[in-house]
Amino acid sequence: NAGVTQTPKFRILKIGQSMTLQCAQDMNHNYMYWYRQDPGMGLKLIYYSVGAGITDKGEVPNGYNVSRSTTEDFPLRLELAAPSQTSVYFCASSYSSSHNSPLHFGNGTRLTVT
Amino acid sequence: QKEVEQNSGPLSVPEGAIASLNCTYSDRGSQSFFWYRQYSGKSPELIMFIYSNGDKEDGRFTAQLNKASQYVSLLIRDSQPSDSATYLCAVRDNYGQNFVFGPGTRLSVLP
Numbered sequence: 001n002a003g004v005t006q007t008p009k010f011r012i013l014k015i016g017q018s019m020t021l022q023c024a025q026d027m028n029h030n031y032m033y034w035y036r037q038d039p040g041m042g043l044k045l046i047y048y049s050v051g052a053g054i055t056d057k058g059e060v061p062n063g064y065n066v067s068r069s070t071t072e073d074f075p076l077r078l079e080l081a082a083p084s085q086t087s088v089y090f091c092a093s094s095y096s097s098s099h100n101s102p103l104h105f106g107n108g109t110r111l112t113v114t
Numbered sequence: 115q116k117e118v119e120q121n122s123g124p125l126s127v128p129e130g131a132i133a134s135l136n137c138t139y140s141d142r143g144s145q146s147f148f149w150y151r152q153y154s155g156k157s158p159e160l161i162m163f164i165y166s167n168g169d170k171e172d173g174r175f176t177a178q179l180n181k182a183s184q185y186v187s188l189l190i191r192d193s194q195p196s197d198s199a200t201y202l203c204a205v206r207d208n209y210g211q212n213f214v215f216g217p218g219t220r221l222s223v224l225p
Binding site: 031033035040041042043044045048050058090094096097098099100101102103104105106107108 | 118122145146148150156157158159160163165202204206209210211212213214215216217218
């Protein structure tokens, strides 16, 4: 059981470049999330989705875009990369909105923008 | 803005002692609360969750919730060096859609 799979694990971008962080889950979870984690700052929500075709902004959405065309996949697009987007990005999923439905995390993507 | 607060630490305890990690939250409508452990360079992994007032035990871990005080804690009994990690408190909002994380408490268990 793969769970939540993120690719790539590491990436170095130059300022102004674009890239897509991939996220896929095989647990038939409805809810998917993108977080970024800066050192000592905890996890900040970028975007989330409650089902295919439905996405919404989180706390720090500027500079990012998402799509959710299938239940399994939730890619995160960075346009015009900036040094402030240097961070570790985690994709996560949850089965439902019920109290006993926790987040399951992928292994993360470490992104450096120089 | 919904906030979740934790002491950043580091919290140092000797091996075999009880480690107590605390978390407060601002959204009184929050319904469920999660503790994650994160080793350096790794992704968060779920320890346990709680949504009813009182205590919930799972092995060496006990979560305590007091909704009136907007306070949730995690006790780790018989702490081991392998428990050394950052512990993240996460609060699920009233609609069940979003999880808000605290900054984490770094725990160091000394042999």
